[in-house]
Amino acid sequence: MILHHLGNALRGIRRSPVTSVVVVASIALGIAVSVTLIAFYHGMRAEPVPHKSAQVFRVLLDNWQAEKPFAEPDLAPPALTLRDATHLRQAGLAQNEVALYHAQTFVALPGSAGERRIKASTRATTRGFFGLFEPPFRYGSGWDQGAEGNLERVAVIGKTLNDRLFGGADSVGREIEVNSATFRIVGVLDQWDLYPLFYDMTREDLVSDELFVPFPVAVDSLKLWPSFSAQPGEPAGDDFDTRFAGSEAVFVQYWVQLATPQAREAYQSHLNGYIAEQKRLGRFPRAAKAELLAIPQWIERQQENGNQRVFVQTLVVVGLLFFGICLLNIVTLLISRFMGNAGAVSVLRALGVPRWAIFVDHITEAGLLGLAGGLIGLALARVGVALIGPLFLGASDDGIGGSAAGDFGGLLDASMIATAIGLSLLGAFLVALYPTWKICRIAPTQYLKSL
Amino acid sequence: MEIVPILQTFRFNKSSLALVIVQLAFTLAVLVNALVIIDAYRTRLDMDSGINDRALAVVEVEPIDHAYFSDEGRVRNDVQQDLEALARLDGVAGVTQLSSFPLSGEGAMRSSWPQGGVKEKAARHTLYAGDAQALSTLGLNLVAGRAFTAEETDWSRNPTAGSSAGVVIVSRALAEALFPGAEAVGKQLESGDGKVETIIGVVDRLPGRHVLMNTVRLAAIVPARPLNSLHYAVATRGEVTPQLLQRIDAVLLQRSAERDVKVDSLYQRKIGSMHYLFLFGSILGFISLLLVLVTAIGAYSQASYSVAKRIRQIGTRRAFGASKLHILRYFLLENWLATSMGLLLGLLVANGLSFVLTETMQLPRMGMSQLVLGMLFIWIVGLLSTLLPALRAASVPPAIATRAA
Numbered sequence: 001m002i003l004h005h006l007g008n009a010l011r012g013i014r015r016s017p018v019t020s021v022v023v024v025a026s027i028a029l030g031i032a033v034s035v036t037l038i039a040f041y042h043g044m045r046a047e048p049v050p051h052k053s054a055q056v057f058r059v060l061l062d063n064w065q066a067e068k069p070f071a072e073p074d075l076a077p078p079a080l081t082l083r084d085a086t087h088l089r090q091a092g093l094a095q096n097e098v099a100l101y102h103a104q105t106f107v108a109l110p111g112s113a114g115e116r117r118i119k120a121s122t123r124a125t126t127r128g129f130f131g132l133f134e135p136p137f138r139y140g141s142g143w144d145q146g147a148e149g150n151l152e153r154v155a156v157i158g159k160t161l162n163d164r165l166f167g168g169a170d171s172v173g174r175e176i177e178v179n180s181a182t183f184r185i186v187g188v189l190d191q192w193d194l195y196p197l198f199y200d201m202t203r204e205d206l207v208s209d210e211l212f213v214p215f216p217v218a219v220d221s222l223k224l225w226p227s228f229s230a231q232p233g234e235p236a237g238d239d240f241d242t243r244f245a246g247s248e249a250v251f252v253q254y255w256v257q258l259a260t261p262q263a264r265e266a267y268q269s270h271l272n273g274y275i276a277e278q279k280r281l282g283r284f285p286r287a288a289k290a291e292l293l294a295i296p297q298w299i300e301r302q303q304e305n306g307n308q309r310v311f312v313q314t315l316v317v318v319g320l321l322f323f324g325i326c327l328l329n330i331v332t333l334l335i336s337r338f339m340g341n342a343g344a345v346s347v348l349r350a351l352g353v354p355r356w357a358i359f360v361d362h363i364t365e366a367g368l369l370g371l372a373g374g375l376i377g378l379a380l381a382r383v384g385v386a387l388i389g390p391l392f393l394g395a396s397d398d399g400i401g402g403s404a405a406g407d408f409g410g411l412l413d414a415s416m417i418a419t420a421i422g423l424s425l426l427g428a429f430l431v432a433l434y435p436t437w438k439i440c441r442i443a444p445t446q447y448l449k450s451l
Numbered sequence: 452m453e454i455v456p457i458l459q460t461f462r463f464n465k466s467s468l469a470l471v472i473v474q475l476a477f478t479l480a481v482l483v484n485a486l487v488i489i490d491a492y493r494t495r496l497d498m499d500s501g502i503n504d505r506a507l508a509v510v511e512v513e514p515i516d517h518a519y520f521s522d523e524g525r526v527r528n529d530v531q532q533d534l535e536a537l538a539r540l541d542g543v544a545g546v547t548q549l550s551s552f553p554l555s556g557e558g559a560m561r562s563s564w565p566q567g568g569v570k571e572k573a574a575r576h577t578l579y580a581g582d583a584q585a586l587s588t589l590g591l592n593l594v595a596g597r598a599f600t601a602e603e604t605d606w607s608r609n610p611t612a613g614s615s616a617g618v619v620i621v622s623r624a625l626a627e628a629l630f631p632g633a634e635a636v637g638k639q640l641e642s643g644d645g646k647v648e649t650i651i652g653v654v655d656r657l658p659g660r661h662v663l664m665n666t667v668r669l670a671a672i673v674p675a676r677p678l679n680s681l682h683y684a685v686a687t688r689g690e691v692t693p694q695l696l697q698r699i700d701a702v703l704l705q706r707s708a709e710r711d712v713k714v715d716s717l718y719q720r721k722i723g724s725m726h727y728l729f730l731f732g733s734i735l736g737f738i739s740l741l742l743v744l745v746t747a748i749g750a751y752s753q754a755s756y757s758v759a760k761r762i763r764q765i766g767t768r769r770a771f772g773a774s775k776l777h778i779l780r781y782f783l784l785e786n787w788l789a790t791s792m793g794l795l796l797g798l799l800v801a802n803g804l805s806f807v808l809t810e811t812m813q814l815p816r817m818g819m820s821q822l823v824l825g826m827l828f829i830w831i832v833g834l835l836s837t838l839l840p841a842l843r844a845a846s847v848p849p850a851i852a853t854r855a856a
Contacts, residue, residue, distance in 0.1 A: 022752070026745065033738060106515045106711060114708045117515070179515050180709075225517030238608060238679070239521040310811045311731060318481060322738055325477055328470045329749040335467075336756045391730050434466070 005357075009365035012341070019337045020369060023330050027373025027424050030326030032380030035420045037319035039385055039411040041312045042419075043195045045299065049133055052257065055095075056132065057264070057292040059088065059254040061275065065232040066285040076289055077230055077250045078202050078302065082219065084274075085252035089126070093270055094256035095263065096132050099215050100125035101251050102200055103224040107211060108177045109165060120161055122178075123209040124218030130156070130187075132257055133199060138162075140172035140187035147186075148214045151221060156187040158210035181222055183213065193410040198295060200253060201302040202228035219244070226251035248283075256292070268292055323423065327431045334435040338362055339442075346444035355440045362436040363429060370428020371421065378412070378420045385411050457785045464757075468789060471753060475793025475833075478746045479825055480800035482739040484808060486821040488732035491814060492725060495663060501656025502553055503590055504717035505690045508699060509552045510537070512681035513711045526678050527606060529707070536702050537685055542695050545686040547588035550580040550610045550677050551660060552684060552717060553670070556724030558660035559611035563671070565629055566639035566647055574628045576621075576669035577659035580610030582676050586620070586654065588686045594623060596636035596652030599674040610675035612646075619648040622657040624668035626650070640671075648673070661724055681710075684717075691716035728814075743829070747836040754786060754840035765844050766851030775845040782841035783834060790833040794826050801825075 013020045047053045061084055062069075062076035070077040080088075085099045101124050106117035123129075130142030143154040155176065162171055171185050194208060218224040223240035229251035236247040243249055258264040271290035278284050293301065303309045345358055389408035461468050512533065520526060530548055537546045551558030564573035579585070582604045586593065603616035613619075619640060626635035640648045657670040687695060696714050703712045715723075722729070758765070765778055805817035 022748065026748075029741065029745065033741065037734075104513075116704065116708075117711070119711055223518060239518065311727060314808065314811070315731075315734060318735065318738060321477055322481075322742060325474050325742060326745055328474050329745055329752070331470055332467055332749070332753050332756055336752075336759070388734065391733075 005360050005364050006368075008361040009368050012361065012365040013368060016337050016340065019333050023333060023369045024373045024376065026326045026330050027370055027427060028376035028380060030323035030427070031374050031377025031420050031424050032384055034316075034319035034323040034423065035377060035381040035412075035416060036384035036388060037312070037315045038419060039381065039408075039416050040195075040388070041316045042416055043408075043411045044303065044308070044312060045296070048194060048198050048295065052132075053295055055257050055259050056295055057256050057258060057267075058295075058298045059256055059271070060289075060291040060293060061271065061284070062286050062289040063232065063248055063250065063284055064286055069286070070230070070232075075301070076291060078253070079228065079230075079250040080252045080254050081248055081250050082244050082252055083246065085254055087274065088254060088256075091270065093267055095259055096128045096257035098126050098128040098132050098199075098255045099252050100129060100199065100255075101215075101218075101253055102202070102209070102227045103218065104227060105178050105211060105224065107161065107165070110175050110177055110182060112177075117177075118161070118164060120210045121208065122211040122213065122224070124213055124215050124224055126215045129199075129212070132255060135192050136190040138188045138190040139170045140185070142212075143186050143214060148216060151217050152214070153181055153183045153217055154186045154214065155183040156189060156212040157185055158189045158208065158212075159191050160208075161210040162188045178211065178213065179222065179224075191410075193408065195408070195411070196299070196303070196308075198299055199255065200228075201299065202253070258292075264292060323427065327427045330431045331434060334366065334432055335438060338435045338439040342439065342442050342447045345439055345442065346447035349442075349444040350448060359436055359440050362439060363432055366428045366432030366436070367425060370424045373428070374421045374424025377424060378417060381416075381420065382409065382412055385409070453781050453784060454788070457781070457788055460785070461789070467753060468792075471749070471789050472793040472796055474746055474749060475790060475829065476797035476800045478739070478742045479794055479797030479829055480804045481735060481742055482828070483797075483801045483817055483821050483825040484804050485732060485735035485739045486825060487805065487808075487817045488728060488814060489736055490818075490821060492728050492732050495725060495728075496722065498662065500554060500658035500662070500667070501591070502658055502717070504554060504721055506687050507589070507717040508685040508687060508691045508696060509555065509715055509717050509720055510683040510685060510699060510703065511713045512683075512703060513713070514681070515709050515711065519710075520679055523606070523608075523678055526681075530676070530681065532706060533681065533683065533703060536706060537683060537699065540695070540698055540702060542688050542692075543685055544688050545584060545588040547584040547684050548582050548676055549585060549682050549684050550578075550675075550680065551682065552720065553577070553579070553589070553658045553660065554662050554667075554717060554724065555720040556661050560660070561611070561642050563625075563629065563640050563642045566641040568641075574625060574669055575666055576625050576671055577666075578611050579657075579670065579672040580607065580614070580675040580677060581672055583674065585672060585684075588684055589657075590686065591657055592655035593620075594653050594655050595634070596620070596650070598652060604674040604676055606678050607675040608678045610673070610677040610679070613642070613648060614673040614675045616674055617648050618651045619671050619673050620652040620654060621650055621671045622668060623653055623655055625671055626653045628669060662721055663725060663728065691718070743832055746829070747832050750786060750790075750833050750836040751840065754782060754837040755843075757785075758782065758840045758844040761844075762847055763851060765847045766849055769847060769849035770852040778847070779841050779845040782844050783837055786833055786837040786841075787830070790830055794829060797826075797829075798822070 049056065059080065060076040060078065061080055063081060063084070064070045064077060069075055079101070089097065089099060103122045103124055105120055105122040107120045108115065108117045127142050127145065127148050138159065142156060143152070147154050155178065157171070162168060165171070165176065166174065171188055174185050175182050176185060192208060197208065225240065229244070229249050231247060231249035235243055236249065237243050244251060256267065258267055268290065275284050275290055348358065385408045514520070534546050534548065537543060559578045560575060561578050562573040562575045564570055583599045583601045586598050599618070599620070603614065603618060605615045607615070621635065629635065629640070630638055635650050635653055638650050640650055656668065657672065659667045659670045661667065685699065696716070699714050700712050768778065801817060801822065808814045809816050
């Protein structure tokens with residue numbers, strides 16, 4: 001039965017190849033434009049580690065001065081002071097916790113003195129990062145507890161940096177120079193496209209990191225200057241230790257994994273207790289506030305006032321309307337196409353074929369055209385994403401890693417493919433409704449006479 | 452002409468007419484707003500800001516180790532040697548050390564108000580810190596007062612916090628905003644933390660940090676030499692050439708490889724600062740071109756359908772004496788009327804979209820010229836895409852009327 005209708009639909013498509021091509025092309029164009037733009041919006045709000053999204057939290061403590069908040073309306077700064085982060089790390093109450101910050105470093109192979117170094121977007125992080133956010137490894141793995149405790153100079157590098165320095169070969173065990181220190185590579189990541197860089201989000205233009213170094217090494221021996229830092233009032237000093245070590249300057253971004261609501265409550269009350277204790281020491285002058293933000297909430301808060309958000313939202317609306325226009329175009333085409341077949345339909349009706357069968361034939365025909373358009377549109381959207389992606393994020397000038405490295409193919413994930421096909425089928429059915437209704441309602445006698 | 456009969460036939464094709472109108476309205480709205488953005492981008496790009504951004508190279512030197520800046524003596528020494536090396540290059544007319552560059556998209560802002568005046572009347576403006584060569588290198592025109600002396604330009608770890616000499620030079624627009632109708636030179640200017648500076652000079656124009664700011668004409672410069680950054684502006688004889696940029700890069704890296712050098716023309720930096728506007732304009736422009744294409748195909752198939760449906764009627768009209776020109780004119784007029792109705796609705800939609808964009812993205816409002824341009828374009832495209840079907844209609848032989856159905 002289904003095969004019969006499919007056969008009829010295919011015959012319909014063959015009968016007028018030119019209109020078929022135009023209909024498919026219109027749907028493909030509409031899908032290509034709208035899905036490309038939706039993909040960026042979707043990417044901005046994607047869940048980077050879906051199976052943990054209810055367990056991973058950003059820790060925020062408001063250490064700002066009493067007079068005015070870090071940002072309106074009464075928002076806490078997006079990072080912690082080094083002393084608070086150190087306290088949390090030592091307490092170690094969460095199942096997994098990560099302290100990290102972003103820095104710019106300059107990387108070279110040993111023995112290439114005098115040559116221009118590669119500027120690399122760098123992440124100083126504790127080792128929990130690799131377990132918590134699960135970046136894909138190509139070679140090796142993250143560093144172990146011992147290496148981190150002994151301040152060993154070990155590093156994980158990203159795919160782009162590995163391609164640049166080692167031509168993509170397995171570089172585990174090789175050495176690189178980071179600024180003026182020598183690091184041993186223990187792991188190489190595979191392509192890892194994140195948009196936005198959800199675990200940071202202190203800057204809109206960061207896309208990926210290419211070098212990961214142990215947090216203790218970065219703050220204790222390398223003294224890597226953070227890309228983002230802020231302090232209530234004037235900076236305490238100009239060298240790393242006076243500026244960041246004992247001061248109120250925030251720059252450490254802190255993440256915890258709390259598997260159960262009970263664990264979350266316990267952690268929250270620990271934070272509250274810590275603030276109360278510190279208040280007695282004269283810190284935290286604002287109303288006590290400690291927050292645990294889940295990843296989606298965190299992304300939401302950081303994007304709320306950003307340019308990118310409005311920009312992408314507007315484009316999504318324009319893209320969907322564009323798809324709508326492409327569909328409107330098809331209605332007339334389908335009417336003339338279906339009505340051109342009025343004679344044959346009349347014969348069928350006269351021979352006793354019921355209306356609903358005629359309806360199914362024509363709707364199936366439209367659905368097939370829509371499906372073809374959707375698939376072609378999806379292929380075009382893949383091109384669109386690769387074309388627009390670098391433009392989107394090309395404003396950053398942080399060397400490799402700072403701006404886009406991949407071709408954004410990851411943006412078109414399963415849900416986007418489903419969206420594309422769903423949209424094209426839905427669109428095709430909607431535009432076919434009126435023409436199909438029209439052909440089903442014809443009076444056979446009128447057309448039979450003219451045959 | 453046949454306006455009345457055409458309007459009557461519209462009544463029989465309400466649904467397809469409605470489709471055409473909605474389609475055209477939306478096409479016009481997107482097209483016009485894309486034009487607005489492209490227009491805004493181009494005017495800002497070519498705006499005469501008072502600084503010749505094509506004849507200025509901007510250099511940012513970044514030491515590999517940030518600890519570098521804690522050694523003051525070394526910073527001073529490097530700045531002096533860098534500036535000397537740059538000044539020796541062929542084609543360089545002047546060099547200066549600045550805290551940040553005009554129109555580059557980055558730099559400090561502050562609020563200032565007349566001393567003793569109300570803080571609420573403060574003007575928010577860009578603040579630069581620079582050495583005694585800043586005015587001449589940037590090509591600023593002093594219209595009142597005097598420039599900085601070499602003694603006033605002291606080294607500072609926090610240069611945009613103000614100068615130790617307590618003096619400031621302001622742009623004319625800022626002077627007028629703070630002291631309307633009065634002589635600004637000699638007046639005292641207050642900014643946060645009770646800091647007071649004396650205005651010693653007014654320059655004709657000094658653009659702020661970002662070309663898209665409403666306050667782009669409000670700027671001030673204090674005499675202070677940054678100890679926390681290595682930023683140099685280089686005035687060139689004639690426009691900045693890629694060769695010169697390369698020579699600047701090479702000479703600075705040659706002085707020391709323990710740092711990264713980023714060098715651009717200021718014009719290039721200005722383009723970079725408007726990246727988002729450019730991107731938005733290009734995507735919207737591309738979509739509107741696609742829309743026009745889709746609309747043209749739609750108009751073509753609509754007209755083809757309506758001609759095919761009326762072959763016998765056309766034949767009859769021809770048999771009753773209508774010329775080919777009459778038939779051609781009839782179909783073109785029909786399309787033109789439908790297009791015009793769409794554009795009429797499009798005026799509303801375009802205005803609505805423009806309103807949304809102005810509110811959310813601080814873009815300029817849509818102007819008459821973009822509207823007229825967009826409408827003309829769509830009219831022409833509409834007529835062109837009906838031309839072929841209309842010609843087909845005109846060539847219908849009158850004899851068709853005599854044939855049996």
